[in-house]
Amino acid sequence: xxxxxxxxxxxxxxxxxxxxxxxxxxxxxxxxxxxxxxxxxxxxxxxxxxxxxxxxxxxxxxxxxxxxxxxxxxxxxxxxxxxxxxxxxxxxxxxxxxxxxxxxxxxxxxxxxxxxxxxxxxxxxxxxxxxxxxxxxxxxxxxxxxxxxxxxxxxxxxxxxxxxxxxxxxxxxxxxxxxxxxxxxxxxxxxxxxxxxxxxxxxxxxxxxxxxxxxxxxxxxxxxxxxxxxxxxxxxxxxxxxxxxxxxxxxxxxxxxxxxxxxxxxxxxxxxxxxxxxxxxxxxxxxxxxxxxxxxxxx
Amino acid sequence: xxxxxxxxxxxxxxxxxxxxxxxxxxxxxxxxxxxxxxxxxxxxxxxxxxxxxxxxxxxxxxxxxxxxxxxxxxxxxxxxxxxxxxxxxxxxxxxxxxxxxxxxxxxxxxxxxxxxxxxxxxxxxxxxxxxxxxxxxxxxxxxxxxxxxxxxxxxxxxxxxxxxxxxxxxxxxxxxxxxxxxxxxxxxxxxxxxxxxxxxxxxxxxxxxxxxxxxxxxxxxxxxxxxxxxxxxxxxxxxxxxxxxxxxxxxxxxxxxxxxxxxxxxxxxxxxxxxxxxxxxxxxxxxxxxxxxxxxxxxxxxxxxxxxxxxxxxxxxxxxxxxxxxxxxxxxxxxxxxxxxxxxxxxxxxxxxxxxxxxxxxxxxxxxxxxxxxxxxxxxxxxxxxxxxxxxxxxxxxxxxxxxxxxxxxxxxxxxxxxxxxxxxxxxxxxxxx
Numbered sequence: 001x002x003x004x005x006x007x008x009x010x011x012x013x014x015x016x017x018x019x020x021x022x023x024x025x026x027x028x029x030x031x032x033x034x035x036x037x038x039x040x041x042x043x044x045x046x047x048x049x050x051x052x053x054x055x056x057x058x059x060x061x062x063x064x065x066x067x068x069x070x071x072x073x074x075x076x077x078x079x080x081x082x083x084x085x086x087x088x089x090x091x092x093x094x095x096x097x098x099x100x101x102x103x104x105x106x107x108x109x110x111x112x113x114x115x116x117x118x119x120x121x122x123x124x125x126x127x128x129x130x131x132x133x134x135x136x137x138x139x140x141x142x143x144x145x146x147x148x149x150x151x152x153x154x155x156x157x158x159x160x161x162x163x164x165x166x167x168x169x170x171x172x173x174x175x176x177x178x179x180x181x182x183x184x185x186x187x188x189x190x191x192x193x194x195x196x197x198x199x200x201x202x203x204x205x206x207x208x209x210x211x212x213x214x215x216x217x218x219x220x221x222x223x224x225x226x227x228x229x230x231x232x233x234x235x236x237x238x239x240x241x242x243x244x245x246x247x248x249x250x251x252x253x254x255x256x257x258x259x260x261x262x263x264x265x266x267x268x269x270x271x272x273x274x275x276x277x278x279x280x281x282x283x284x285x286x287x288x289x290x291x292x293x294x295x296x297x298x299x
Numbered sequence: 300x301x302x303x304x305x306x307x308x309x310x311x312x313x314x315x316x317x318x319x320x321x322x323x324x325x326x327x328x329x330x331x332x333x334x335x336x337x338x339x340x341x342x343x344x345x346x347x348x349x350x351x352x353x354x355x356x357x358x359x360x361x362x363x364x365x366x367x368x369x370x371x372x373x374x375x376x377x378x379x380x381x382x383x384x385x386x387x388x389x390x391x392x393x394x395x396x397x398x399x400x401x402x403x404x405x406x407x408x409x410x411x412x413x414x415x416x417x418x419x420x421x422x423x424x425x426x427x428x429x430x431x432x433x434x435x436x437x438x439x440x441x442x443x444x445x446x447x448x449x450x451x452x453x454x455x456x457x458x459x460x461x462x463x464x465x466x467x468x469x470x471x472x473x474x475x476x477x478x479x480x481x482x483x484x485x486x487x488x489x490x491x492x493x494x495x496x497x498x499x500x501x502x503x504x505x506x507x508x509x510x511x512x513x514x515x516x517x518x519x520x521x522x523x524x525x526x527x528x529x530x531x532x533x534x535x536x537x538x539x540x541x542x543x544x545x546x547x548x549x550x551x552x553x554x555x556x557x558x559x560x561x562x563x564x565x566x567x568x569x570x571x572x573x574x575x576x577x578x579x580x581x582x583x584x585x586x587x588x589x590x591x592x593x594x595x596x597x598x599x600x601x602x603x604x605x606x607x608x609x610x611x612x613x614x615x616x617x618x619x620x621x622x623x624x625x626x627x628x629x630x631x632x633x634x635x636x637x638x639x640x641x642x643x644x645x646x647x648x649x650x651x652x653x654x655x656x657x658x659x660x661x662x663x664x665x666x667x668x669x670x671x672x673x674x675x676x677x678x679x680x681x682x683x684x685x686x687x688x689x690x691x692x693x694x695x696x697x698x699x700x701x702x703x704x705x706x707x708x709x710x711x712x713x714x715x716x717x718x719x720x721x722x723x724x725x726x727x728x729x730x731x732x733x
Binding site: 055057058059064065066067068070071072074075088089090091092093094096097098099100101104105106107225226227252253254 | 395396399419421422423424426427428475476477479480481482483484485529531532533534536539541579581583584585586651652691692730731732733
């Protein structure tokens with residue numbers, strides 16, 4: 001019967017395409033933050049297609065679980081998240097709505113960066129806290145090129161598991177990226193005079209201490225997630241009176257608290273980007289590192 | 300946002316009291332292999348009626364929808380003064396990545412009720428998901444959102460009067476399919492038991508009176524089927540929009556009401572259809588400053604019933620004979636009630652942590668009541684204005700003014716209500732949906 005044969009041929013075609021398609025196509029990677037997207041491009045090269053969810057000029061703590069995010073995760077082979085509670089306000093809802101078991105937590109298609117790293121303590125772990133606790137440690141390691149270098153290796157291994165025939169390609173690229181990250185970090189650190197100190201808005205710049213000769217003196221937020229209060233700012237000024245330093249905050253954070261310190265301590269304010277542009281590759285991130293170092297006179 | 304501190308003894312004790320039957324080893328991570336999150340939403344509302352208006356909108360209510368003991372103060376709003384509002388205890392657990400379980404107990408100072416208790420699959424292939432248990436239907440937009448997620452203190456009229464005091468909340472099965480497309484496209488169907496007062500009211504067989512059978516008959520569940528589609532194109536980092544269309548059919552809709560000498564019985568079917576849309580603008584500043592949210596829904600409902608009244612007494616309330624016998628049949632007719640409702644609301648973050656919003660509602664723009672000789676009551680309107688302040692993420696304080704412009708049989712009457720709401724989320728509360 002011609003109809004029957006037609007159905008069989010059609011079925012065979014569908015099956016065949018389902019069989020061969022994943023091998024030929026690039027890996028569909030969804031990254032929660034631009035830094036992770038950058039890393040995926042650096043490691044994956046032409047074998048990945050990367051979609052970044054969080055814009056580079058937004059606070060990744062506070063995003064909506066948008067339907068468009070679900071649509072992106074629905075088609076992903078690999079989901080990259082920072083972890084340690086950074087995306088906890090929205091990613092679980094995105095994941096549960098995406099109906100894509102390949103990227104469920106614990107599966108090979110779900111890469112949680114914080115699991116592969118040792119994290120700095122988060123100030124939220126020392127309480128008292130009000131609704132913003134990172135019990136696993138500080139999740140803002142995206143500004144630490146040394147940890148990004150470690151991540152590159154872990155990510156290459158994971159991509160290699162998903163595309164075994166490209167495993168060596170990923171490893172070679174990750175080694176190259178890691179080397180460039182470490183070299184650039186060392187070069188920038190060498191240019192900065194020792195013991196530069198700063199106050200940050202949130203604990204999202206702590207990891208600068210890990211690779212630059214700088215020190216965090218305090219935060220504009222009295223408690224993470226709570227905007228600066230007059231009382232807290234006055235105490236900061238009292239404690240820091242007579243010292244040299246600077247105030248840093250992310251571009252999306254309000255600058256009013258920083259202005260208070262500037263008036264009373266004479267410190268400079270630096271509004272910085274915490275993330276490279278959403279479409280950045282390794283070069284974009286190296287450039288961002290230079291911008292951070294420039295704040296401390298090491299540009 | 301992240302993990303809110305439940306580890307404190309106080310909430311742990313409260314949780315343990317509220318679900319005494321459940322052995323809780325430790326408040327957060329209960330048993331090995333079961334990832335359990337507990338959160339408690341506590342709410343308090345101060346209510347003040349500044350000017351009394353008509354109690355319920357013409358063509359809706361009038362004793363039909365709430366005569367069956369379900370009356371813990373929701374429907375007619377709040378008591379004057381302090382109210383416990385709508386508090387919730389939420390338990391969410393994962394069974395590996397196989398499925399999620401959710402239990403939500405809603406309570407006020409009198410009652411505890413299972414609001415939702417369902418399992419949802421996490422590992423079906425090809426974008427399919429199943430949900431089984433008691434849950435809020437995904438028709439429309441606000442229906443599946445819990446009160447602490449709302450922008451206003453109270454439920455929109457269209458949701459309350461076309462569905463029910465808790466919206467469309469049913470026991471059943473939901474199947475959804477998320478298309479593998481660039482734009483979010485979700486299709487879903489729900490097979491539900493069918494008990495929601497507004498669209499699937501069910502009374503079952505009523506005993507015969509003096510040998511006269513009642514028109515109401517038993518109908519096995521599931522009696523209500525719904526379908527919905529949601530569509531959301533990707534508009535970049537600043538804008539997000541979602542459109543929805545939904546409909547439902549109840550193969551049984553029944554009412555019975557005791558008048559002074561007779562039962563009035565309705566037996567038939569009902570259907571509804573609606574549109575919803577939500578738009579969100581993210582200004583990219585801190586604490587919601589400059590953000591916009593616009594949201595609107597329209598629903599249309601048709602109740603198509605046979606009516607037949609049966610006398611249960613042959614004397615009136617003064618003891619005088621009515622001239623009719625017990626078991627006599629009256630008012631045999633078939634009719635349709637066609638009604639609709641709509642609301643539109645907007646919320647703007649006018650300062651960091653501060654929001655202000657307006658809501659306009661209409662109920663009964665179509666208000667064709669076929670009962671008796673037929674009537675077309677005027678539509679009712681309600682306007683609300685609110686201001687919300689979030690000192691910290693899990694806490695909000697909201698002040699709202701409602702201007703009620705309800706029609707009833709005697710004409711229009713305008714009422715004015717004031718509400719002050721305090722809402723606190725304690726514990727590891729799950730991520731919010733869009």
